[in-house]
Amino acid sequence: MNALNAVLFDFSGTLFRVETTESWLRAALDETGTDLPDAELRAAAAALEAAGALPGGAAPERVPSELAGVWARRDESARLHRAAFTGLSRQVPLPAPGLYDALYERHMSPAAWSPYPDAHRVLSALRERGVGVAVVSNIGWDLRPVFRAHGLDAYVDAYVLSYEHGVQKPDPRLFAVACRALGADPGKALMVGDSREADGGAAALGCRVRFVDHLPVALRPDALLPVLDLV
Incomplete structure (x- = not known):
């Protein structure tokens, strides 16, 4: 693999x-x-x-x-x-x-937003390993200030937001924009999301996909950690 x-x-x-x-x-x-x-x-x-x-x-x-x-x-x-x-x-x-x-x-x-407990650990570890990180979101506003306020912006290489491109997941074009921004072959990229319908669209581009559950922060302390084993 x-x-x-x-x-x-x-x-x-x-x-x-x-x-x-x-x-x-x-x-x-x-x-x-x-x-x-x-x-x-x-x-x-x-x-x-x-x-x-x-x-x-x-x-x-x-x-x-x-x-x-x-x-x-x-x-x-x-x-x-x-x-x-x-x-x-x-x-x-x-x-x-x-x-x-x-x-x-x-x-x-x-x-209004709280990061999941393992988000900082996972994003910082990916940066240390030289793995490119993009945030790909179906959204109608600029979420960059949320990442800055919570100290996570430094670990994100690209933001690909649906409203800035006029296309929303699961359309593979949005994932393609993210891969291009990272200079990554989709076959060597992993999409992590909570929606099988929306985030699963990355599979059409050739990305691997991993899902997490959309749970309250206190009930999901470490669902992102397996990402580190995959890279």
Whole structure:
């Protein structure tokens, strides 16, 4: 088997995990100076979670028909991404109209994200071994500040973000951009992600693929470590 000399990582659910829906809502309430009794806050958070309104959080239980088109293409541009997720959040009545935009802005904050416990160890070890690293994400905003804020940016050689290229995983073109950025043969690259549908698209390019579970940070301390055995 050919030795691997490049690793492509997904972002959400792979290297980082977004905060809980309740924490997300509390932060937006604080940001807008909006009061909401605890019982109503918890009920609204549960409704937002069911709606799938938090990017990186739970998938929608149902996508309203009027949002189906934008939802299918949500990661192809910043405009579509915002429209899809604010559209979902607006399915839930909230006490102030400014909260919907505040929620969307909050999820882009580095404070909304936590790296998995083994992310630093794995990324730094790959750098020490001279293995190229790219982050390949279906996303509608610039996640680089999240990596910088958490001290992981120094270990990433390239960011390949769907909204910057107008194409989203599982389209193999996005993985091809990452391999070119690293100067890597796809046959010697590994894609690590939490979505068999999206991240599995790298296999069509000839990359090896490894999946991890999209779990809370505290429940997934070492799922990335096997990557080091593969390189």
